[in-house]
Amino acid sequence: MIGINVYLALIAIATLLSMYRVFRGPTTVDRLVAVDIMTTITAGLMVLFALYYERMIFLDVALVYAMLAFGGVIAFARYMEGGL
């Protein structure tokens, strides 16, 4: 109907808006929240790339990326809390 390029452009705009919060954010947790949203968006971007290039292996890449991003965010949150 509309084409996959429009969705990729929407995701690019969303990533740029999150980048603004990463650079601007007054506190560290603001930047962490923005990075968390960016990793979620990037997982969706990888799934869309799998459809764009017609390669199913990118889905595995997206799954591993989501797992590693989850671990990283948990580690950073523990560090901010003072438990690490």
Added chain:
Amino acid sequence: MNALAAIGEALVLIGTFFYFLSALGLIRMPDVYNRMQTSTKSATLGSLGVMVGVGIWALGTDFGSAAWLVKTIAIATFLLLTNPISAHALIRAAYKSGIPLWEGSVVDKYREHLEAKEKVAEEAPAEEGGEE
């Protein structure tokens, strides 16, 4: 088969639109708690839409198979389970590191909960001492 592609594309459109809304909430909200509130929920919903949509869309194409749908549903379930956990950990870290609430906020349930717990912890040894 083309109807599957149309349904999947509509789901992907909804998901990317929610991605855009979550980034917009990240910009527009006044403090870190409101930003977390608006952006995490809509990013999770957007991920569900994009991933399940791609799985259904791939079924309608000539290269797609059922493995696409299974894998995308696996990724979507993983994100649905882990995104609230990471958001909870981040916002708890924000609260414990002493970031103040926005001046327009009127309810702080977590502080009330902590104060009630402290009060119970203070009164409990005294009551035990009184019973003895």
